[in-house]
Amino acid sequence: MAKPVTERVMADDRYIVWLDIDNTLYTRSSRIAELMIERIHAYFLSMGFTDDDAHELHSKYYTQYGLALRGLMKHHNIDALDFDKKCDGSLPLEDILKPDPKVRKLIEDIDRSKARVWALTNAYSTHANRVLRVLNLSDLIEEIFYCDYSSPDFSCKPEPSFYAQALSTAGVTDPSKCLFVDDNLNNVRAAKSCGWGHCVLYSEREEDHSMSEHPKVEGVDAVIGNLQELRELWKQVFQVVP
CATH class of the missing domain: 1.10.150.450 (DNA polymerase; domain 1)
Structure with missing residues (x-):
């Protein structure tokens, strides 16, 4: 099971893939x-x-x-x-969410010698872990950086302090090594303004589109309609298929 972060992790110079959870790891059609x-x-x-x-x-x-x-x-x-x-x-x-083998394979194919995989969510730890468990992704997410609802003054996306705390907790010394995807434009723009390396807006689409067909959005590095497009955008962290 993915672990909510409770203490700082030692510095690690690999890339770090930050995945939003809700409306990113499952489809909006779930309602x-x-x-x-x-x-x-x-x-x-x-x-x-x-x-x-x-x-x-x-x-x-x-x-x-x-x-x-x-x-x-x-x-x-x-x-x-x-x-x-x-x-x-x-x-x-x-009763609503179902595992998606394609999403699981996408995360499985991230080369762990090159990148860590963390979740970055505005939910509390209980909800985050519950979603990941239902989606059969818990074992693929190393840590969860979440909103600590038990703290009277917790921070959340898109506040800069939330991103700074995430970096500190993950032991990230170079924010350009952060690869981030989220379905909320403000959250993606905020990460980019904090110096995160490649920040992607996920705007789900039912039909397949190439990345060249997506509109350009100011303040983000790319817009995707299918999570599989991350394979091309972040090819530096995916395993090379023979």
């Missing part, structure tokens, strides 16, 4: 994101907000802080672990 929005909205309603106020605050906090939970903690002093239990923890992941 996990929509189910999460419904649960967060219900949480706002349980606090006594009207339907309109709940929608407004949810959008405001997500936009301002990267997570609605951050706004709730800053302005309403809620219990983050209770929020996590009622929102992430109540998702029927086992």
